[in-house]
Amino acid sequence: MLMSLLIKNIGELFDGRRIIRNTCIYVEDGIIKSIGKEEETDEIIDAKGKFIMPGFVDCHTHAIFSGYRDFELEWKIDGISYKEIAERGGGIGYTVEQTKKASKERLLRETMKRVKEMIKHGTTTAEMKSGYGLDLENEMKMLEVINKIDKIDVIPTFLVHAIPAGKNADEYIEEVIGEIIPEIARRKLAKFIDIFCEEGYFNVKQSERVLVEGKKYGMTPKIHADEFSCIGCSELAAEIYAVSADHLLMTDEKSMEKMAKAGVIATLLPAVPFVLNTPYPNARKMMKAGLKIALATDLNPNCYVTNMQFIVQLACYKMKMKPIEALKAATLNAAKAIKMDHLVGSIEEGKKADLLIMDSPSHSFIAYEIGRNMVSTVIKSGKIIWQSEE
Ligand SMILES: [Zn+2]
CATH class of the missing domain: 2.30.40.10 (Urease, subunit C, domain 1)
Structure with missing residues (x-):
């Protein structure tokens, strides 16, 4: 009927x-x-x-993890460095440890709680990244759970997020290329492949290797680019025709133009400079360069926000976007950033x-x-x- x-x-x-x-x-x-x-x-x-x-499309989240990091907030307020927070047992290492310990059932339960909060604040489609497992078993576990989430459309991304303890970047990349990517592709667990391209994490060359390899296996590249430094990650996004380059806090004009030409969507995550107390990305300059802007939460244990309305507010008050531009960035352009615009976003x-x-x-x-x-x-x-x- x-x-x-x-x-x-x-x-x-x-x-x-x-x-x-x-x-x-x-x-x-x-x-x-x-x-x-x-x-x-x-x-x-x-x-x-x-x-x-239209329902909000949150096109960049790390909504699946175990272990909150509220205990770090006072340290951050006192100006304790990220490095020392890590030495005290916090930081991404803590999240990886807790996520590895969690069963699939527990991960699903904890993530669904966040998904309910996202729904309540108007999100009806979300992208969700792995990246706190850092080995074959745990990355697969995260992706399996992401694929189980219902109530809203959830688009899974395999993220090469950090260097696992006891390994160097090249060793992890060998494992990613040799084992993890083929297994994800075999089980069709991810639509996108993403990497944290940054000084001290994965350099441009390593990022290119991973994204090109993922592309061969049918995953579309995305990239965490220019969050703390401009080392050529957004130019790489243009060269390999990534669907989006995300963060872009330090991006120079030349890279903006290259990305605009290649049709890369600039996914901006204003809650990140909000929590880090750093300058916001230059959205107006990006729009002038011809870039399409998408907005997302970057929901993660270091930037714990489920509410896309707040992201729209930050985009307008802090990045000088007009309300209608910010709403389009949080719906239709966000859907384009995860190749869902034929179904949702408008x-x-x-x-x-x-x-x-x-x-x-x-x-x-x-x-x-x-x-x-x-x-x-x-x-x-x-x-x-x-x-x-x-
Ligand atoms: Zn992110």
């Missing part, structure tokens, strides 16, 4: 590109059928003049009915008001999956 749904009395609609006023959306079997036509339906939702937008005929009814009168309010969860109803594929109590 065909299930139909009409959402009427929409005050303002952001469809992923532009604003439409006083309209309605008609949905059949979870797919958007028309906009602006009041068809006969089984179910009607009265939006009561509220603002409606409200148009033929796409999934992933919609948010917001307790706000306009799109600009999402950027303007800080800190309150403005989501009133979350609809995923035409079904209500979360509703606020009001």
